[in-house]
Amino acid sequence: MLGLDVGTSFIISAKESKDKIIYKDFRDAFYVIKPSTPIATKMIEKGLTGKVFIKDQDGSFILLGQDAIEKAIERNDTAKRPMYRGVVSAKEKDAKKVLAFILKEVVGEASEPGEKLVFCRPAQPVDQEDEDFDVGYHEDVVKSILAECGYDAKPINEAEALCYAGLEDSDYTGIGVSCGAGMTNVCVMLNGEPTVMFSTTKSGDWIDRMSAVATGEPDSVVQAEKEQGEYKIGEPSDNVVLEAVSAYYERLIDYTTKYLSVALSKHKALPKFKDPLKVVIAGGTSRANGYVETFEKMLQENNFPLPVKEVVHADDPLHAVAKGCMIAAQVL
Amino acid sequence: MINSQILYLLIFTNFVFFCFGMVVCFILRSGSTNNINDMVSISSRKQKRNNQSVEKPETIEIDDTKYVSKINTNNLEKKYESLGKTKSVENDTASSINKLKNLKG
Numbered sequence: 001m002l003g004l005d006v007g008t009s010f011i012i013s014a015k016e017s018k019d020k021i022i023y024k025d026f027r028d029a030f031y032v033i034k035p036s037t038p039i040a041t042k043m044i045e046k047g048l049t050g051k052v053f054i055k056d057q058d059g060s061f062i063l064l065g066q067d068a069i070e071k072a073i074e075r076n077d078t079a080k081r082p083m084y085r086g087v088v089s090a091k092e093k094d095a096k097k098v099l100a101f102i103l104k105e106v107v108g109e110a111s112e113p114g115e116k117l118v119f120c121r122p123a124q125p126v127d128q129e130d131e132d133f134d135v136g137y138h139e140d141v142v143k144s145i146l147a148e149c150g151y152d153a154k155p156i157n158e159a160e161a162l163c164y165a166g167l168e169d170s171d172y173t174g175i176g177v178s179c180g181a182g183m184t185n186v187c188v189m190l191n192g193e194p195t196v197m198f199s200t201t202k203s204g205d206w207i208d209r210m211s212a213v214a215t216g217e218p219d220s221v222v223q224a225e226k227e228q229g230e231y232k233i234g235e236p237s238d239n240v241v242l243e244a245v246s247a248y249y250e251r252l253i254d255y256t257t258k259y260l261s262v263a264l265s266k267h268k269a270l271p272k273f274k275d276p277l278k279v280v281i282a283g284g285t286s287r288a289n290g291y292v293e294t295f296e297k298m299l300q301e302n303n304f305p306l307p308v309k310e311v312v313h314a315d316d317p318l319h320a321v322a323k324g325c326m327i328a329a330q331v332l
Numbered sequence: 333m334i335n336s337q338i339l340y341l342l343i344f345t346n347f348v349f350f351c352f353g354m355v356v357c358f359i360l361r362s363g364s365t366n367n368i369n370d371m372v373s374i375s376s377r378k379q380k381r382n383n384q385s386v387e388k389p390e391t392i393e394i395d396d397t398k399y400v401s402k403i404n405t406n407n408l409e410k411k412y413e414s415l416g417k418t419k420s421v422e423n424d425t426a427s428s429i430n431k432l433k434n435l436k437g
Contacts, residue, residue: 021423026416045411052415057407064415100403105415137398144400168428172435192435316421327425331432 003326110150161324
């Protein structure tokens with residue numbers, strides 16, 4: 001049985017193997033180089049030795065993962081993504097093809113026909129009505145790719161998966177907040193049953209875009225600085241890019257906690273909880289230094305309507321959703 | 333004097349005939365509508381023979397969700413040895429799975 005986190009920035013699989021969980025993760029990015037002459041083709045191919053890339057029928061080279069981001073930075077360009085805001089990108093022509101290739105490589109062939117696999121999908125966003133945002137189509141695309149590999153694939157909500165991985169000690173009652181690259185997904189759970197689920201369309205990519213506009217650097221450069229640089233949210237930095245990143249992180253957390261407060265204040269299906277709730281946070285965007293502390297502080301400042309016991313970071317923030325999907329594959 | 337009386341009589345007679353005509357037209361028109369509706373509700377002879385009744389479907393919807401075409405990746409030539417990072421950790425999910433199974437019945 002497999003769990004699969006199909007994210008905007010990372011594709012991560014989780015597989016049980018005896019007493020171990022084996023995670024396999026791959027950066028969800030690509031960069032296309034189209035040679036103009038046969039000599040250029042040979043030169044480029046030689047230059048790409050040791051990199052992860054594929055050659056398309058039309059002669060173009062498609063770099064994948066981290067190598068795609070590095071090559072894009074080298075050329076002062078931005079790497080492409082097969083996914084946009086949590087679903088298959090409608091803007092990229094090669095998106096489906098590249099996503100299918102990466103998914104097939106990460107999960108491999110099913111060990112037996114109809115092997116159970118649970119993958120995550122985003123919730124409907126509350127802050128945007130976009131015709132391009134089609135969760136149903138995204139689900140169908142992922143299912144059809146996984147069916148080709150021999151899996152019986154089922155979708156669950158991304159934040160619901162996080163709750164399965166991070167709320168065991170509170171009897172699966174609490175709130176899961178999954179901060180991915182494209183979206184922030186929220187699930188309110190009561191005794192293992194998801195009661196309220198929604199998403200917002202601003203997360204890590206929004207920080208990259210806004211910081212890139214503010215500093216004049218490409219998104220890929222900002223993303224690389226954000227992931228490798230040393231900074232703390234809310235504290236000044238000597239690096240111009242990191243200073244912008246830190247400022248936009250604060251705005252993003254303020255926006256997310258405000259939406260969380262408003263959405264739950266007005267929600268009719270919200271159960272009445274006896275005890276204060278545990279909030280578990282995960283996802284690549286939450287790995288920034290000071291994220292959880294700022295989130296907890298702003299939750300109080302923005303009048304969160306429910307009593308909160310604690311706000312914690314998942315043990316393994318990048319792999320928590322994949323782990324939750326793997327747990328779900330054995331329970332649902 | 334006589335002429336004006338004849339004129340009033342003619343107007344009155346015309347008005348009565350006009351109203352009568354209106355009533356007749358209304359009755360005939362509603363009668364023909366009923367006939368058309370009756371025709372629509374007539375079930376076919378084949379259905380009658382098969383003892384089937386005609387049921388009006390409630391709402392018919394067309395499936396306008398995006399069609400997922402086959403995604404061909406066979407023409408992509410692999411130029412690397414391994415893809416992705418692998419990480420192995422202790423499996424601590426047994427208690428989570430049991431607890432969830434109990435909660436979900």
